[in-house]
């Protein structure tokens with residue numbers, strides 16, 4: 001989708017010019033119809049309104065009254081996954097009194113919303129979550145209630161981070177896959193392009209803007225190739241599923257696992273990790289047997305031993321190396337087998353967050369080296 | 379991996395290099411002369427100012443060994459996780475040696491099974507979380523250390539930050555930087571190559587617990603506000619617990635589900651429950667290495683909780699550090715122990 005190959009996709013009238021100083025007005029117009037999720041420094045805690053959060057986060061912003069930060073410089077540390085799949089989510093609440101059980105389901109409908117300024121890796125992570133939450137017989141109502149009301153307006157990455165490796169996993173700083181619409185940042189202006197059929201909803205909002213000039217498009221393409229050059233690591237993962245096949249019992253997992261703390265940091269921060277646990281939160285029980293509580297879905301992680309602990313006491317993944325291996329196999333083997341997509345979008349967040357500085361890129365390189373040696377040894 | 383030109387070169391000043399070279403010599407000697415399975419040290423991490431644990435099993439691995447101001451994990455943790463058939467060597471700083479002493483006292487490790495290579499600290503360990511709080515959202519492209527200053531380059535700007543702003547809290551106040559227990563020790567020439575900064579000297583002259591004393595003086599509501607606003611950021615990822623060498627229970631109360639103590643919900647009451655219970659489990663044991671705080675990916679300031687515990691131990695029993703062979707502080711009884719909590723006048 002990059003470059004100038006496709007005339008239809010790249011003709012001037014596909015790109016509308018939004019001058020930077022008009023972005024606020026554009027957002028205010030969107031805000032009338034949609035709730036906006038934007039990068040912001042605002043502090044969630046209202047009592048600390050004055051103290052600005054030093055860190056940029058994605059949050060709901062009322063653009064008329066609250067500050068936002070756009071364009072944010074690089075990708076936001078915490079992915080917007082939490083807006084569709086929050087760390088704790090109430091499924092239903094209940095009141096039990098004797099034989100009398102009252103159940104209140106969580107309100108299903110939410111307002112239409114836009115995640116504005118989402119990067120390509122994170123937009124692609126939603127495609128992975130979509131696949132997972134709709135696989136098998138059922139589709140997950142809690143996820144899709146929000147997903148079906150969420151539009152994604154992306155921003156192409158002009159300055160990828162040193163940990164980004166999206167180009168190795170079928171993405172790219174200028175890839176538009178997964179977006180409904182996208183912005184390209186140029187000096188003084190943005191080019192706005194509609195990507196998906198859903199993105200057509202934005203047409204009325206941009207019609208009044210002028211078309212991009214040829215010069216603008218040239219600049220955009222230059223930015224695209226500059227951005228690609230910034231990505232330092234490029235892996236060829238075309239055969240990764242097969243490469244992993246022979247390494248299930250290899251000592252590499254023990255070697256990697258011994259420096260890993262088996263915490264949940266890498267999976268909690270990962271935009272594609274979606275495993276969850278369901279817990280009962282009993283809020284009140286009294287002597288006459290009346291109890292009030294709720295059932296909550298919370299993030300879980302395959303890195304901790306409890307994840308696979310069975311009621312019998314047996315744990316198929318008690319050893320750390322089995323959990324380290326699971327994380328890699330799930331993303332780079334099982335996902336391909338089951339859904340024919342990779343389970344990693346190359347955002348590099350797990351590299352940034354890991355307290356012992358594990359680097360998933362290095363793990364993949366090692367896997368490939370060993371697979372090659374094993375093959376040559378045959 | 380096609381690695382394009384790496385511009386994350388860290389400038390090393392003489393002293394660290396000296397230590398690193400002697401470490402390499404000692405490790406080589408240990409590998410050759412002693413029957414060890416491996417020696418635990420650090421190698422460069424993937425990002426600027428990061429180091430990763432390294433298991434040195436053969437002479438080839440020695441080349442990867444580094445020693446820097448940002449070797450921020452307590453390697454004792456990795457001793458416990460592995461089953462050992464032979465002795466193991468480990469490179470440690472003084473506070474970490476004391477955490478190992480606690481494990482030895484608690485009969486988790488035998489003293490004769492570890493070869494301790496003690497390294498005296500210069501200023502201490504850099505806390506990357508503190509740097510991140512200063513520079514905000516920008517990625518660190520390059521970091522270099524010059525004396526008691528660090529130069530950080532981000533996409534936006536270059537910043538020079540003095541060590542007193544970014545040293546781990548444990549190190550700022552620490553006055554015991556020379557290893558108390560070791561089998562090998564690195565000698566550092568008495569004359570420092572870089573002068574100590576005034577800002578850092580300030581901390582050396584005040585009580586080790588000055589920050590706790592000041593915090594204790596605050597109103598209860600203010601203290602509560604501080605802890606809750608910090609703990610709110612916690613994601614319950616357990617990196618802090620898992621980085622702590624003294625958290626070694628086979629099943630932590632957090633993971634216990636028959637019966638269940640903890641519902642794992644992402645809300646403040648659970649977070650406070652987790653941190654307070656963990657803290658109590660470390661009373662009289664915590665060695666103050668602050669590996670837990672530095673491991674936290676969310677930069678939650680938990681160090682004050684543990685420091686308060688250590689201060690209580692000092693104030694009540696006059697114990698500054700757990701010594702080899704000493705009785706467990708809370709696990710032993712003495713007639714002179716203060717017991718006003720049982721018999722109170724009020």
Ligand code: SF4
Nearest residue numbers: 260261262263266354
């Ligand atoms: S790889 Fe890093 S973040 Fe992930 S479980 Fe291991 S120590 Fe934690």
Ligand code: SF4
Nearest residue numbers: 270344345347348350
């Ligand atoms: S595995 Fe790491 S790089 Fe891949 S999507 Fe998850 S956090 Fe990003």
Ligand code: SF4
Nearest residue numbers: 622664665667668670
């Ligand atoms: S609680 Fe923290 S400071 Fe205390 S020994 Fe454990 S890691 Fe070190």
Ligand code: SF4
Nearest residue numbers: 612613615616618674
């Ligand atoms: S490491 Fe930080 S975020 Fe993780 S459990 Fe500990 S305090 Fe919470």
